[in-house]
Amino acid sequence: xxxxxxxxxxxxxxxxxxxxxxxxxxxxxxxxxxxxxxxxxxxxxxxxxxxxxxxxxxxxxxxxxxxxxxxxxxxxxxxxxxxxxxxxxxxxxxxxxxxxxxxxxxxxxxxxxxxxxxxxxxxxxxxxxxxxxxxxxxxxxxxxxxxxxxxxxxxxxxxxxxxxxxxxxxxxxxxxxxxxxxxxxxxxxxxxxxxxxxxxxxxxxxxxxxxxxxxxxxxxxxxxxxxxxxxxxxxxxxxxxxxxxxxxxxxxxxxxxxxxxxxxxxxxxxxxxxxxxxxxxxxxxxxxxxxxxxxxxxxxxxxxxxxxxxx
Amino acid sequence: xxxxxxxxxxxxxxxxxxxxxxxxxxxxxxxxxxxxxxxxxxxxxxxxxxxxxxxxxxxxxxxxxxxxxxxxxxxxxxxxxxxxxxxxxxxxxxxxxxxxxxxxxxxxxxxxxxxxxxxxxxxxxxxxxxxxxxxxxxxxxxxxxxxxxxxxxxxxxxxxxxxxxxxxxxxxxxxxxxxxxxxxxxxxxxxxxxxxxxxxxxxxxxxxxxxxxxxxxxxxxxxxxxxxxxxxxxxxxxxxxxxxxxxxxxxxxxxxxxxxxxxxxxxxxxxxxxxxxxxxxxxxxxxxxxxxxxxxxxxxxxxxxxxxxxxxxxxxxxxxxxxxxxxxxxxxxxxxxxxxxxxxxxxx
Numbered sequence: 001x002x003x004x005x006x007x008x009x010x011x012x013x014x015x016x017x018x019x020x021x022x023x024x025x026x027x028x029x030x031x032x033x034x035x036x037x038x039x040x041x042x043x044x045x046x047x048x049x050x051x052x053x054x055x056x057x058x059x060x061x062x063x064x065x066x067x068x069x070x071x072x073x074x075x076x077x078x079x080x081x082x083x084x085x086x087x088x089x090x091x092x093x094x095x096x097x098x099x100x101x102x103x104x105x106x107x108x109x110x111x112x113x114x115x116x117x118x119x120x121x122x123x124x125x126x127x128x129x130x131x132x133x134x135x136x137x138x139x140x141x142x143x144x145x146x147x148x149x150x151x152x153x154x155x156x157x158x159x160x161x162x163x164x165x166x167x168x169x170x171x172x173x174x175x176x177x178x179x180x181x182x183x184x185x186x187x188x189x190x191x192x193x194x195x196x197x198x199x200x201x202x203x204x205x206x207x208x209x210x211x212x213x214x215x216x217x218x219x220x221x222x223x224x225x226x227x228x229x230x231x232x233x234x235x236x237x238x239x240x241x242x243x244x245x246x247x248x249x250x251x252x253x254x255x256x257x258x259x260x261x262x263x264x265x266x267x268x269x270x271x272x273x274x275x276x277x278x279x280x281x282x283x284x285x286x287x288x289x290x291x292x293x294x295x296x297x298x299x300x301x302x303x304x305x306x307x308x309x310x311x
Numbered sequence: 312x313x314x315x316x317x318x319x320x321x322x323x324x325x326x327x328x329x330x331x332x333x334x335x336x337x338x339x340x341x342x343x344x345x346x347x348x349x350x351x352x353x354x355x356x357x358x359x360x361x362x363x364x365x366x367x368x369x370x371x372x373x374x375x376x377x378x379x380x381x382x383x384x385x386x387x388x389x390x391x392x393x394x395x396x397x398x399x400x401x402x403x404x405x406x407x408x409x410x411x412x413x414x415x416x417x418x419x420x421x422x423x424x425x426x427x428x429x430x431x432x433x434x435x436x437x438x439x440x441x442x443x444x445x446x447x448x449x450x451x452x453x454x455x456x457x458x459x460x461x462x463x464x465x466x467x468x469x470x471x472x473x474x475x476x477x478x479x480x481x482x483x484x485x486x487x488x489x490x491x492x493x494x495x496x497x498x499x500x501x502x503x504x505x506x507x508x509x510x511x512x513x514x515x516x517x518x519x520x521x522x523x524x525x526x527x528x529x530x531x532x533x534x535x536x537x538x539x540x541x542x543x544x545x546x547x548x549x550x551x552x553x554x555x556x557x558x559x560x561x562x563x564x565x566x567x568x569x570x571x572x573x574x575x576x577x578x579x580x581x582x583x584x585x586x587x588x589x590x591x592x593x594x595x596x597x598x599x600x601x602x603x604x605x606x607x608x609x610x611x612x613x614x615x616x617x618x619x620x621x622x623x624x625x626x627x628x629x630x631x632x633x634x635x636x637x638x639x640x641x642x643x644x645x646x647x648x649x650x651x652x653x654x655x656x657x658x659x
Contacts, residue, residue, distance in 0.1 A: 036458075040637070086644040089398065089458070093592060094641035101634025108628070217630075222466040229459045268474035275463045279445065282460070286453040307319065 007253050012140055014256075015249020016147045017042075017207045021227035022234065022241040023151055024199030029236055030159065031192045032172040032301040036092025037077055038200045039224025040099020041070050045201025046208040047103040050110050050215040057117035059209045063143070066205030067198045073099065074197020075190070082189040085305035096224070104217045115213040119143055119206075141210050148242060155238040168192065172299030175306040185306050200224065222275060229278045233285065235296035244281075251277050314657040323650035331646030332597055336611075339639040361618040369503060375610075375617050376505035377575050381406070381584075382616070383512040383609035384567035385591025386598060387519065388439075392560040393600050394523060395536040395553055397450065401461025402564040403588025404468035405439035409565025410572045411472055412438030414579040417494035417572070418480065427496035431573050432566070439565015440558045442468060447557040451550050457557070465588065473581040480579065490580035498574035506574035513606055515563065520602035532556055564588065586633055590616065593636045596643060612636070 021038050028035040045066035052062040077095050080086045119141035128138035159165040168188060170178040175185045207223070208215055226248060234240035255270035263270070285296070323331075344354035365371045385402040392399035399405075412434040417427060446460035475491070482492040498506040523529035535542035535549045542549050567587060572579055594612045598604030619632030 080641065080645050084645055084648055086648045090596060090644035090647075091641055093400070094637045094644060097589060097593075097637030097640060098634050099637070101630045101632070101637055104630035105628060105634060222463060225459060225462050229463065232456075232459075266474055266478065268470045268478075272467045272470050275466045279460050279463050283445075283449045283453060283455050286455055 003257065007250070007257055009140075010253035010256055011246060011250040012144055012148070013211045013249070014252040015246035016144055017203050017211060017223055017245075018227050018230060018248050019242040019245025020143075020147050020151075020206060021200045021203035021224060022230045022245050023147075023155060023238055024196035024203070025228055025231045026155070026234070026236055026238055026241050027192045027196035027199070029231055029302055030172045030299060031168055031189045032175060032299055032304065032306070033078070033081055033189055033193045034088045034092060034303045035074075035077065035095075035193060035196060035200075036089060036228065037073070037095025037099060037197070037224075038227055039220055039222065040096035040103075041073060041197050041200035042099075042204030042207065042220045042224045043103035044073060044099045045070050045204030046219060047107045047110070047204075047215055048201070049205035050115055050208050051106065053115055053117040053209065054110060054113075059117045059119045062117070062209055063119075063202060063205045066201045070201020070204075071194050071198040073201070074194040077197060078190045078193035081305070082186050082193065085307065088303055088305070100220070103220075107215045107217060110215045112216060113214060115209055115215075117209075118213045119210040143206055143210060147206075148246070152238045152242040159238065169299070172301055175301050175304075179306070179308060185308075189306075200227070203227070226274060226278045229282050232296075232298070233281050236298060248274055248277065315654055316657060317652050318655045319651050320653060321651075323647065324653075327650040328599065328647065331650040332599075332643055335642035335646045336639055338642055339635060342638060343635055357622060361621050364621045365614060365617055371617075371621075373502075373504040374620070375613055376502070376509055378585075378616050378620075379610050379613035380506075380508040380512050380574070381567040381571055381587040382590060382594050382612050383516060383605055384570070385564050385587050386594025386605040386609050386612070387512070387516050387591075387602060388560045388564035388567070389591050389595035390598055390600060390602055390605050391519060391563060392557060393536070393595060394532050395556045396539070397553065397557055397560070398458045399443065399461050399557065399560045399564070400458050400592060401443060401446065401464050401561075401588070402567075402591045403584055403586070404461070404465035405442045405561045405564035406568040406571070406584045406588050407465075407468035407472045408438040408442035409435040409562075409568030410438075410579055410583055411468070411475065411568070412441075412565070413569035414475075414480070414491055414494060414572055417496050418491060424496045428498065428573065431496065431569055435565050435569025435573075436562040437565070439568065440562040442565065443557055443561030447554055447561075450557070451553050469581070472579060472583065476578075476580045482578070490578040493577050494572060494579075496573060497577060498570060506570070508570035508574045511570070512567075512609075515566075516602045516606050519559075519563075523602065528552075564591070567591075585616075585629065589633070590636060593640055596640060 021042060025035060025038055048066045048069040049062035052065040053059060073095065077091055081088045081091050121139045121141050124138040159168060167178065167183045171183060171185050171188045179185045204220060208219065212219060230244045230248065231241055234244050251273050255273050258265060258270045259267045347354040347357065365375055385406060388402045389399055413431040416431045416434050420430065422430065442464060443461060446457045449455035449460055450457040477489045480491040482490055484492065498508055501507045501509060523533060531547045532552050534545065535547055535552055539549060571583060576583055590612055594605055594608045597608035597611065615635065616632055619627055619629055
């Protein structure tokens, strides 16, 4: 069916943005740092990617540049919150204000122009001719595979099946105990917050290079905040984070299809769906599945700075 | 030998804390000046121009007065929530909801001007409170973090206002393209172009501050906010207070929206809030939880925002102001933590 194929193709594209940003946030929150700067990091990543491909028409280069800018801003944020122990909520909000403000300032020159180079789909022979899902999943661009297969499986393995992953989770659950066991708490936090920020900026680059393609003011449109909320919904786990990103991609795609097919609902209301959906999805599970709480619980030291010696 | 080391205090000295805030603003301004200089501008000349334009003329002062009104109110909204430990990051959405409700009354309910204004005032408060209702109930009964729920509703409110102002309520007289017709009722002027919203905002800040300081309600709210377990031990109904405080917070932000449409812009249009909701977070943080402080930090933020508007001729935009505000907030957060430390000399 044509409708379903289009729906799934858009869902994978739109969901990828949320999934990648959510993966970045999973990394930061697992080591105990709430990064509310995702929205700003995505905006910086998006404009960096657009500016880069405008200079050199290579989407890969644009994506890598966005990762680098994300890591740079992430390192500043991590430095302030991990080493100087500044308030994580305030620093995150500050990063969002800075990122969105800077991005729209620099973005003015690129506003409304299509991206000069974009990620193109790669047809995988045979598989791409499967009904419905074939076209949606097996003729996508390379980043889709990175986001839906390589990263979630790789990170899940790292977090739950390696010694390093156990150390990483210990840092988020009980930094004092981790410190006593000889794990470098602050270094671990710094590294993963920085890496997570790079992924968030990468999500912005993916948005402007593969999904929208192009920069306009407000193009991030709260996707960073949705990603932060999805992490809670996903119980701080990489694979559920990606799946819930896909679910929201599907909701977004539904809105697009509705607009394209002229459903008798104003586009503004269809555009509200992802936001209202996110709110419902973080409220409903808490009420519906009380018993799931332990499984879905946030890392115990989330949001708390670690002081080795307060005298 | 005396050994000098750093010691962290549980609470920062008030002088240090305020000093840290001024240092944050100063460093951010110097940084912005350096960026301007590196792009070939003359920051000192521009600063002189800004100060001259803001304070040197009646027009400048009037513009400043007008932007200060919503900033005090959105800052007050965030500050009120903080009293009980809630982060209302949705002042932007509540602002739109208040503006939306006030416009509906102003456009469609025929009444004499004073009656219409009183009604708009009431529905402005109500609209803001409705907009924070779901996050409030979710926080009170399911312990869902209000930070994200209030924030996501901002985007819904923006879409709603965009929809009505470009579609169903659009001005079809040809005078304006993407906004509603002019609202007949207007908040009267108080000084020059500055309407009565300014004294209302200031009095509201003082009133809430007095209530918090001297009423039983205020005492209980502050106790629950600063030490929830002590509040529980004292038998205070924390949930009830949380709900009231958050609804007041939303209502105050809604009032900001009502005053903006009825006093300043006179039409509902997309982007009417000018980021006032987000800048309100900054106002509240700079005010350190004091409702009276909000009046001053609102005035300061208004000056920064107004400077940005004046500098637009130099290629700067309100988004540059937003970035600048972010930098101040970031440095403030760092400064707040550093203010907790002092040097002590160990005796050998």
